[in-house]
Amino acid sequence: MKIADNFSRLGTENAFIILAKAKKLENEGREIINLGIGQPDFLTPKHIVEACKKALDEGHHGYTPANGTLELREGVVRHIKKMYQADISPERVFIAPGGKPSIFFAIMMFGQPNVEIIYPEPGFPIYESVINYTGAKAIPMFLSEKKNFSFDADEVLSLINKKTKLLIINNPQNPTGGLIERSEIDKLVNGLKNFPDLTIFSDEIYSRQIYDGKKMPSFFHYPELYDRLIVMDGWSKTYAMTGWRLGWSVWPENLIDNVTRMAINSYSCVSAASQVAALAALDGPHDFLNEMMDKFTKRRSLIVDGLNSIPGIQCNNPGGAFYAFPNVSKTGLSGDSFADKCLFDAGVAVVPGTSFGRTCKDFVRFSFANSYENIEKALEKIKKIL
Ligand SMILES: Cc1ncc(COP(=O)(O)O)c(C=O)c1O
Numbered sequence: 001m002k003i004a005d006n007f008s009r010l011g012t013e014n015a016f017i018i019l020a021k022a023k024k025l026e027n028e029g030r031e032i033i034n035l036g037i038g039q040p041d042f043l044t045p046k047h048i049v050e051a052c053k054k055a056l057d058e059g060h061h062g063y064t065p066a067n068g069t070l071e072l073r074e075g076v077v078r079h080i081k082k083m084y085q086a087d088i089s090p091e092r093v094f095i096a097p098g099g100k101p102s103i104f105f106a107i108m109m110f111g112q113p114n115v116e117i118i119y120p121e122p123g124f125p126i127y128e129s130v131i132n133y134t135g136a137k138a139i140p141m142f143l144s145e146k147k148n149f150s151f152d153a154d155e156v157l158s159l160i161n162k163k164t165k166l167l168i169i170n171n172p173q174n175p176t177g178g179l180i181e182r183s184e185i186d187k188l189v190n191g192l193k194n195f196p197d198l199t200i201f202s203d204e205i206y207s208r209q210i211y212d213g214k215k216m217p218s219f220f221h222y223p224e225l226y227d228r229l230i231v232m233d234g235w236s237k238t239y240a241m242t243g244w245r246l247g248w249s250v251w252p253e254n255l256i257d258n259v260t261r262m263a264i265n266s267y268s269c270v271s272a273a274s275q276v277a278a279l280a281a282l283d284g285p286h287d288f289l290n291e292m293m294d295k296f297t298k299r300r301s302l303i304v305d306g307l308n309s310i311p312g313i314q315c316n317n318p319g320g321a322f323y324a325f326p327n328v329s330k331t332g333l334s335g336d337s338f339a340d341k342c343l344f345d346a347g348v349a350v351v352p353g354t355s356f357g358r359t360c361k362d363f364v365r366f367s368f369a370n371s372y373e374n375i376e377k378a379l380e381k382i383k384k385i386l
Helices: 005-009 014-027 046-057 070-084 100-110 125-134 153-158 182-192 223-228 253-266 272-283 287-308 335-346 372-385
Strands: 093-096 116-121 137-142 164-170 199-203 229-234 247-250 364-367
Touching: 005 125, 014 335, 046 272, 070 093, 070 247, 070 272, 093 100, 093 253, 100 125, 100 164, 100 199, 100 229, 100 247, 100 253, 116 125, 125 137, 137 153, 153 182, 182 223, 199 223, 223 229, 287 372, 335 364, 335 372
Parallel strands: 116 137, 116 164, 164 199, 199 229
Antiparallel strands: 093 247, 229 247
């Protein structure tokens, strides 16, 4: 069977492959601590689950508009106003099954041969995968350990040329936990005035996981970009709803029909009852977010201090998300061998840096979306095998 050539260029997300390997070992009777997958280890808050049950009982069983129900899009508008004091019309809001479809659709919309798309490295692997799939040239924007995985605005601007059609930014960042500060984004936005044909895609899926009392440096703070800005966020990480498949994005007016057409051509719409639950999440109580962040903050100290206490490991303090991205090169192991050793010898699933870019061979991603006790145990096990 001969399938289309561009499939050979489509990558994947290794975290899912590691999850499958870990599950296999568990099924064989091994005890595995999973610090691989990036999803909160909490249950979705009860009032959200109840809203979904009620919606099903009340008959929300059919298709909805492909871009999402008006009620939910208006809920997203209120959320954006509350968070960033930004005024967005509900016509520009797009509801999708997760954050990922918005990434896929944006890259499909701009990517083609002879076009360049800039993406972060280390970065969420889906960006590079889909850029390559479209035949566009993937241009990495390197985030360095020395800058705590932030970027230098001038360096980013120097990558832009006439062929560059899309600039992808992810803040806070997967896999590094890096947080790009508002001042650096101000500089970037100022420089973007010189490139009026460039569209910006801001992946803000970790917008509510920011440490040390800092505020989310969202692209919604720059109305001057609104006619060429796509912002993606969602419910997965904020409300512990990864398995519900719910995300939202805001698009320039002239792109919203195109992205809606992508939905109609693929999945039609998001499950109706899930959309009711999504609205309950936005409009309901948010105290559990503080509880979740208290836990993440304690785990962050535990994992960063724990990793730094192991000879040969150097770990920066992440400013956001729930990932630590230590450099393990001084242990004498590559990130790949380190991750294999962790899984097979210590029973701890982690993701090697090479899953996030070719240049990340010295690194390993630890997700601290697991209990304090499990992280403590995992650190002990890793110390022992090293
Ligand atoms: C940076 C980034 N963007 C997007 C996503 C996808 O989110 P969702 O599960 O809502 O599709 C993830 C998930 O890990 C992520 O880390």
